[in-house]
Each structure stands twice: as structure tokens, then as C-alpha cells.
Amino acid sequence: MPIETLQDKVVISLTPPALATPTTTGAVPATCTIYLHGATVTSWTVNGREMLFLSSKAILDGSKPIRGGIPLVFPQFGTYPGAPLPQHGFARTSTWRVLRTDVSPDETKATVVFVLTSSDLSLAARTAWPTPFRLEYTVTVDAVHHTLATDLAATNLATTTEFDMPFTWLLHTYLRVDAIEKTEIRGLEGHLYVNKAIADRDPTTQAFPALPIKEETDRVYQNVVPAAESHLHVLSGGRPAVEIVRTHGETAFRDVVVWNPWVDKAKAMADFGDDEYRHMVCVEVGDVVVPNAVSVAPGETRRAGQVLRALL
Secondary structure, three states, X not given: OOEEEOOOEEEEEEOXXXXXXXXXXXXXXXXXXEEOXXXXXXXXXXXXXXXXXXXXXXXXXXXXOOOEOEOEEEOOOOOOOOOXXXXXXXXXXXXOEEEEEEEOOOOOEXXXXXXXXXXXXXXXXXXXXXXXXXXXXXXXXXXXXXXXXXXXXXXXXXXXXXXXXEEOEEEOOEEEOOOHHHEEEEOOOOOXXXXXXXXXXXXXXXXXXXXXXXXXXXXXXXXXXXXXXXOEEEEEOOEEEEEEEEEOHHHOOOEEEEEEOHHHHXXXXXXXXXXXXXXXXXXXXXXXXXXXXXXXXXXXXXXXXXXXXXXX
């Protein structure tokens, strides 16, 4: 079965047909695992190669956010004085439901749609964030194009015009790399960023085409407008490894976070191995630069997403 729904997760396994057809040419085996806890994608393999990072110490029993894969940040990025919710909101710590699944006739593409609504939240989360809402999260694996697409749709279910739904959101993607000292990110040249890893947090413009990861990195790039010629690329060992394409045009994610905890912070995290910083980098797309970066009117829906493409 291309899609298997288990008690705590959904597993996608795509195997190319023995005889290639015009629609299946280029297909390679692809798999994906998504936990219902946080609707967190924890694994995506392409032709046997793991593309995402999951800490060996990640906690998968639903007691805390999963360290790795693609945690979902909604409706609050980070934390700040007066913030109504814990760090990164409630989407990554809530139990999502499977809404529907779909497999293409040739079994080279599979989609799972998850849903989270106000009624799924804990009492504490509903009290802190009372706006009625519906989140749909669509995960699509394509074995022909070697892609993983993750799309979010946030709907404001309030019935009166007084209840706009302001929020921040982000796909907190952990990518696996061979060696962090040989990793660089391209596609951010000329964009303003704030470096949260240092005391001086004045906005700075990235002057060079490539961002190498040589130290603790926590950069928030703002207004990185998606365009056909400005996709993000992660290079590992001098060769392209992953392309990141933001989707949904005018409502596409506009901000990009690049994060690696480096030595000291890696050792300080209980659910992260001391040396695991050497094999991961987070490249996160979202709308996060200011609190309440996005606002959705009652009855309206906001959509944004990304497509990760493995460059084999």
C-alpha cells in the first residue's frame, strides 16, 4: 500500500513500476513519515537517501515537540514579552487528524491532508488563543520529480467582522547535510537579515551569494520575495543537495530563517546530540519578522507552502 495509516503516524512508500511509462520516467523509490503529533514530517527519503534531519534523541511519544523533520509553527513564532502562547505556538504540539488521502493511478505520487481546528486544542491553548480557526496541512510526495510539497491553509472561522485572525507561521525544516563545515545556502544575497546569535541585532544586508555555516547561526531574513530566479538552494560538500521553492504567489512565505545551534547550544539541548549540529541545517520559510505578520478576515483563508526538491 502506498499510504499506510497507523495509530500515531502515516507512512508513504512509493515504488516505481518495473516498466517505465511516459508518466513514470525518472521515478525513484520515495518514502515519507508524518506523525499525527504536530503533523510533523520526520523522514523523507529519495532513492534511499534521507533528506531530513531527525535527532537521535528526538522524543516521539507526543510529550513535547519533535526535534527534527518539519515542525509546524503556528500561530506564534518564537516568544516575546506578552506573548499569549509558549514558544512557537500550538500546531507542533497538537494532535492532528487525517482528513483524506490520495494516490495517483501510476502510484508515483501520494498526498495526505491533515486538519487541526479549535476543538482539537487543549483548554489552555483555546483560552490563550480563542479565535476559531481551521488549519489544513497537505503533504505530497512525488517520486518522478523527487519532491516533497508541504502546504498550509489557515481559515478564520469567526462569524463577526471584529475577529480578524492575526498570526505568524513557519515551516521549521531541518535538512540533513553530510558536514556542516562544507554546507552553504544560496539565494539570500542582497536581503536584509537580523542575526539573533549575536548581541548587536541591527539589520544587515547579506553581501555575498553564499552563506556558509561556520559558527552558531540564527538569521532571520525579511521580505525575501519569491521569484522564479530566486529559489533557495542548499549545497552540501560543494554540490547542490536541495532546492526550496515557495508556492502560492502573492501569499507565499516572505521570510527565511537559517539556524544551526553549533557546539554550545547543541550540548544544552536534552533532545539533541552533542555532535549532531554537524549534520543539519534549518532553512525555514514563513511570515515571522514581526508579531502578527499575517491577518486573515472572518471567512477568509490564507495559503502558503514550499516544495523541496532533492537534487540527486
